[in-house]
Amino acid sequence: MLFNSYEFILLFLPLTFAGFFALGHGGQKRAATLWLVLASFFFYGYWDVRYVPLLFASISFNYLVGRQLERCNGNRVWLTFGIVVNVLLLGYFKYTDFFLGTVNALAGADMFDLPHIVLPLGISFFTFTQTAYLVDAYRGEARNESFLTYLEFVTIFPHLIAGPIINHKEMIPQFIADKTFRINYDNIARGLTIFTMGLFKKVVIADKLAIYANEAFSHADSLTCVQAWLGALSYTLQLYFDFSGYSEMAIGLALLFNLDMPVNFNSPYQSRSIIDFWRRWHMTLGLWVKNYLYIPMGGNRHGEFRKMRNLFVSMLIIGLWHGAGWTFVIWGGMHGALLMINHAWRKAGIALPKVLNWGMTFLCVVICWVFFRAGSVHEAMQVLGSMADYQSLLGAHGKESRHLLEMIGMVALLAFVPNPLVLMKKFTANNKWLIVTAAMLIWAMWHLNNYSEFLYFQF
Known part of the structure; x- marks a missing residue:
């Protein structure tokens, strides 16, 4: 089921909301939680x-391993067992075809027939979410209330399919708090407004x-x-509006149920x-990689060379996490290479004008997105080659040039306009916000006939 x-x-959404708070207001907290699960x-x-059944089995396994880790903090055997099983599960469904195809x-x-396994929706997200819980339990930083609340932690529908990646020790106290089970009209107003903003970004823009x-x-x-730049900039903007939307x-939906989920994008x-x-960008993934991969590998604690190595390896894993293909790697x-250069640049103390820093950064991001979007390395090189073919500018059509200027205008706008969630810090439930939200919702709903999946569903 899609949000859009x-x-x-x-x-x-109305039925889930009504059932949860009807049970919650009646003092039946466990029943309300079960309803939401x-x-x-x-x-x-x-x-x-x-x-x-696969999702339920993954949850049950991680809960049982987590309980063992909670009982005996620092038990590396249980932690290793849990992580290995999670990695094998993700690897089987997501990377079997990729590795067998690479061997071929x-x-x-054709030494191996490719099984063409269908990727379970959200497996990358619920695997990372639960692996982080196991590590926190190993460190003595996480403790479950019950299997039911753990089920809610993993499955809560706003984040289940494509994040944000949530943290066990931050969410469990919210799931069991008394105020969570009582309707909060301010949270409803803010939640609906944020949800509408995201819906508008997805269906009207992305x-x-x-x-x-x-x-x-x-x-x-x-x-x-012109066509190549139009395609590259369009995808750069599409991916942002789609995923941030x-x-x-997800954040808005969680607020309806009095839950605060972490911000995932900040301009x-x-x-x-x-x-x-x-x-x-994708802040919860970046934080996950920092806390559960980069720092455990040594972070920046063992010299500049190891720091650079850890950065590069972390980014390779982020790339592979996004998709089973060499374009993602x-x-x-x-x-990873750009981060290494950036750190070396900072250490050298080289200062450039802010606008030049922004332009160089954005250009690098756009070029990288070409590989992210392309179906193959060869296809990515073709697009990049066309982007550098300035001789073909003479044959550009007026319509294409106009669309490209529109994309450049959107980029310029994003370079200055504050993040919607920053604007929401000044939110008060008044007629002005009501009119804006209602207009955006009607406009977005009008476009739902041609709704499409979110880009991150494929990851």
């Missing part, structure tokens, strides 16, 4: 009910940008310079360095 669908907005399983199973390519023969991006990348072998919808295209970009490696 009539069945979700008009049926699932069952609704979340239904939400997940609506896509493909065959993978509901290296051997120059889905329109997808037209230009899809057109360009489906004709990678015959693009002019989803994240804001990333305003960044003036790649280091700054990764503090603003290259994308992660490029960002």
Whole structure:
């Protein structure tokens, strides 16, 4: 089920909301929690009910391992066991075809038949969420209330499919707090407004940008310079509006149930360095990698060389986490190399004008996104080659040039306009906000007939 669908907005959400608070106001906290868990399983199973048992098995396994770790903090055997099983589960479903295909390519023969395993929705997110819980339990920083609250922690439908990645020790106290089970009209007003902003970004902006991006990348072998730049910038903007839109919808939905979920985007295209970009883009993933991968590998504690190595390896893993393909590995490696250069640049104390820093950073991000979007390395190189073919500018069509200028205008706007969630800090439930929210909601609902999946569903 998609957030940007009539069945979700008009049926699932009202029924889930009404049932949760009807039970919560009646003092039946466990029943209200169970209602929300069952609704979340239904939400997940609506896509493909065959993978509901897999989700439940993963949750049960991690809960049992976590309980062992809670009882005996520092038990490395249980931690290793839990992490290995999680990695094997993710690896089987997400990377089997990739690794077998790579072996076939290296051997120059079809040594293995590819099983073409269907990727369970959200497996990357619920695997990372639970692995972080195991590590926190090992460190003595996480403790469960019950299996039911752990079920809620993993399955709560706003974040289940594509994040934000939530933290056990931050969310469990919210799940059991008395105020969570009582209607909060201020949270409802803020939640609906944030949800509407995200919905608008997805269906009115991102889905329109997808037209230009899809057109360009489906004709990678015959693009002019303008067409290539139009495709690259369209995708750069589409991915931001699509994923940040989803994240804001998730945050808004959680607020309806009195839950505070972490911010996932903070105006990333305003960044003036790649280091700054990764503090603003997919923030919960960046924090996860920092706390559960980069720092355990040694972080910056053992000299400059190991620090650079840890940065690069972390970004390679981020790339592979996003998708089973060499384009994602290259994308992660490029960002790893850029982070290494950025750190060396800072250490050298080289200062440049802010606008130049921004321009260089944005250009690097756009080039990297070409690999992220392309279906193959060859296709990415074709698009990048066309972007550098300035001789074809002479044959550019007026319509294409106008669309490219529109994309550049949107980029300039994003470079200055504050993040919607920053604006929400000044939110008060008044008529002005009501009119703006209602107008955006009506406009977005009008476009739901042609709704599409969120880009991060494929990861």
